Amino acid sequence: MALILFNKPYGVLCQFSPERGGPPRPTLADFVKVPGVYPAGRLDTDSEGLLLLTDDGRLQARIADPRFKLPKTYLVQVEGEPDEAALGKLRRGVMLKDGMTLPAGAERIDDPQLWPRDPPVRFRKTVPDSWIALTIHEGRNRQVRRMTAAVGLPTLRLVRWRVGEWSLEALPPGEWWQV
Structure with missing residues (x-):
C-alpha cells in the first residue's frame, strides 16, 4: 500500500489527466511519478497544500468520504x-x-x-x-x-x-x- 503526501502548488489540477479544451495547466502527473495512485479528496486549482494520494481504495474512501469526518x-x-x-x-x-x-x-x-x-x-x-x-x-x-x-x-x-x-x-x- 502506498500513501503519498504531496504539497500541491497553486494552479495545479487535482487529477493526472489534462483538461480538455482551455489552456493547458499542470496536473499531478507533472509531479508524482508513482503508478496506480489516486487522490484521496480534492483541492481546487486555486488552493494549495496537502493532498493525499494512495493506491488503496479503502484508505482513499476513509480519507475522502465525509461520513468518516476526518x-x-x-x-x-x-x-x-x-x-x-x-x-x-x-x-x-x-x-x-x-x-x-x-x-x-x-x-x-x-x-x-x-x-x-x-x-x-x-x-x-x-x-x-x-x-x-x-x-x-x-x-x-x-x-x-x-x-x-x-x-x-x-x-x-x-x-x-x-x-x-x-x-x-x-x-x-x-x-x-x-x-
Missing part, C-alpha cells in the same frame, strides 16, 4: 480582520446555500511562514488581511471559501495544512514523500 485544517488568508463574532459563527456552523455546515475549529493566527505563492496574492493598501486556522470535518465544494465569505471574510489564499494525522510540516510545494 478533520482537515486549512491556513486561510482572509480579507479583513476576523473578530470574535465572525470566529464564533464559524465555530457554531455557517448557513450556506446547500445547508448548515458542521461546527468548525476557528482561530486567528499569526502570519504563517509559508512559501511565496506564484502568482502572488493581490495586495491592497486600504484593506487589511489576516490569517485564520480553520478545521472542518466535511468536504463540500469550495466549503472553506464559502464559509469565510459568509462571515464577511473573503478568502485570499487557502492552504490545506493537515488531514487527520498527516501534515505538510517542511514539505516544499511541488514535492512529495511516501509514508
Whole structure:
C-alpha cells in the first residue's frame, strides 16, 4: 500500500489527466511519478497544500468520504480582520446555500511562514488581511471559501495544512514523500 503526501502548488489540477479544451495547466502527473495512485479528496486549482494520494481504495474512501469526518485544517488568508463574532459563527456552523455546515475549529493566527505563492496574492493598501486556522470535518465544494465569505471574510489564499494525522510540516510545494 502506498500513501503519498504531496504539497500541491497553486494552479495545479487535482487529477493526472489534462483538461480538455482551455489552456493547458499542470496536473499531478507533472509531479508524482508513482503508478496506480489516486487522490484521496480534492483541492481546487486555486488552493494549495496537502493532498493525499494512495493506491488503496479503502484508505482513499476513509480519507475522502465525509461520513468518516476526518478533520482537515486549512491556513486561510482572509480579507479583513476576523473578530470574535465572525470566529464564533464559524465555530457554531455557517448557513450556506446547500445547508448548515458542521461546527468548525476557528482561530486567528499569526502570519504563517509559508512559501511565496506564484502568482502572488493581490495586495491592497486600504484593506487589511489576516490569517485564520480553520478545521472542518466535511468536504463540500469550495466549503472553506464559502464559509469565510459568509462571515464577511473573503478568502485570499487557502492552504490545506493537515488531514487527520498527516501534515505538510517542511514539505516544499511541488514535492512529495511516501509514508
